[in-house]
Amino acid sequence: MKKPDQTHQRHSWDAGRWRIDRHLRSWLLEAVRWMIGPWRRVEDDADRAAGSRPLNILVFQYDAALGSVIAATPILESLRTAQPGSTIVVASSGIAYEVVKYNPFADRVINTPNPYSAFMSTAWWILRSLRLAQKWDCVITDIGNAKTRLAVLGAITGAHRRIGFTAAPSLYHIPLHRDPQMSVMRDNLRLPAALGLRSEAAEPRVFFSQYEALAAETLLSQHGLTDAAGLTVFFTQTSGGQPSRWYDERFAIVADHLATRHDSAIIFGGTRGERDAIERIRSLMTRASINIAGDTKTVSVLAALLCRADMAVSLDTGPMHLARAAGLPTVVIAPAWQPAYEWLPLGFDDCTIVRRNEIPCAGCRKFVCETRECMDEITTEEVISATEALWLRYPPSPLRRQERTARSLAARREMTNAKG
The missing domain is CATH 3.40.50.2000 (Glycogen Phosphorylase B;)
Structure with a gap:
């Protein structure tokens, strides 16, 4: 007797289950409407x-x-x-x-x-x-x-x-x-x-408690950075796909410049899964740096840490928005695959966007790009120039760090957990 094709049976079952799920969802939607x-x-x-x-x-x-x-x-x-x-x-x-x-x-x-x-x-x-x-x-x-x-x-x-x-x-x-x-x-x-309400323009805000502020201070203290003369945080990884990435050796050059020219401490942030990619960048540097990817544990702790920094250099990624919410001067290295106004903080004195708007393929919305022109043509000289201009306008200041922290420090209140 011929042995049944288990792979075919499984695919048939999956297809049948998908049809059932689809009809069940349609029925549920109609029931709710009724x-x-x-x-x-x-x-x-x-x-x-x-x-x-x-x-x-x-x-x-x-x-x-x-x-x-x-x-x-x-x-x-x-x-x-x-x-x-x-x-x-x-x-x-x-x-x-x-x-x-x-x-x-x-x-x-x-x-x-x-x-x-x-x-x-x-x-x-x-x-x-x-x-x-x-x-x-x-x-x-x-x-x-x-x-x-x-x-x-x-x-x-x-x-x-x-x-x-x-x-x-x-x-x-x-x-x-x-x-x-x-x-x-x-x-x-x-x-x-x-809703019939007057809509007021507002900037994004992320708040944290005294507990997260202390956790950020402890993390910096563990690396001897509590009294750093200057602190620059780099976000070099992105979930936005290959066209949004820059180059390891270029990040290393920019980081070395800030460490050499301004004696700035260099921190690389990110998730635990990004540590190895960050280590590749650090291996190309001539100056010391610190990898805290995954060590901040929560968004709130990372927000508190950014309030204690002096500048961020970031790709167009989630932590870039967090730096904006913290009010941290930021240089954004951005791709041109989507319109700049969609996500980027345009028109702000404390945020410089380094982006190739003039290339013919701008706005292509490709998630995979063979040439990567829009990122390839962004040079280290441009990014360094942007950091120098921001450093001149917003030099390291303990007072600014305190003001950013105070602005984002939330009053203690009861949280509600509905899980379980």
Whole structure:
């Protein structure tokens, strides 16, 4: 008897399961639409004038991209400025929770189950702990949270209005769509306006507690950097793909220049998985440097450490946005594969963007590039010149370090953990 082809059977089973999952998701979506249909309505202009009374606002923040989460933090400040008396609650998990957990513009930040890995647990928790505990005037999702499952969770909350960017507009009272002519940050600030509130421009902010500030100080002390005359942090790795990378030997030249010319201590930051790549850069240097990739443990500790630095040299990556939120002077080595206004901090005196805007292939949006022209043509001389200009405008200053730390130090408050 011929032995069954187990590989074929497995593929057939996987294909069948995928079809079942697809139909189940479609059925669930239709069921939710049917359940909320009688209550779904678009408010008239008078009802949408939300400034007339305090609101109970629920914000979903489950984005896994550090830069995207940081780019959404101005929403909270804008909502608080427009509605000082409203209650703002953020439901979050993972790295997003680490970014927003100390944000003073939210009344409460809840660490919930992750809807992407435990959707049913999250749905049950929302039904039990959010819908039954409080009546919500609105639930909000930003660009990084425009997912169908979050739209379903928004419906489960029973919120009077569901507003924001979404892949399931039929479940929203006011669905928004990404405007490609605006920066992601500015586009997100359309959310307060959709609520009928005055939208104020705001910069990204990341806060930390006294505990994280002490952890950052301890880490610097372990490397003898507490009283460093100057401190430059390098972020040389990126998850943005091969076209976003620069060259190891060029990073080494820039780092050696800062160490030699300004006697600056050189620190390389990143994740634990980036340590080996950073070591390759350090091996090309002639001056001493320190690799703390993975040692900061949390986003909050890294934010506290950046407040104690004097300059950052970074690729267009998540920690670059964290440096911006900390108010740290930064030189950004950026690719040209997407429009500069989408993510880069343009027009700021304390941030210099080194980027090739004039090359013919600018805006190609390629994740794989054979020539890498836009990064290849950025020279060490250009980057060094940018660091020199920033160093002249913002020389190392203990007072500036203290001011940055004080600005981002959050008041102690109770955190809510909904897991378990």
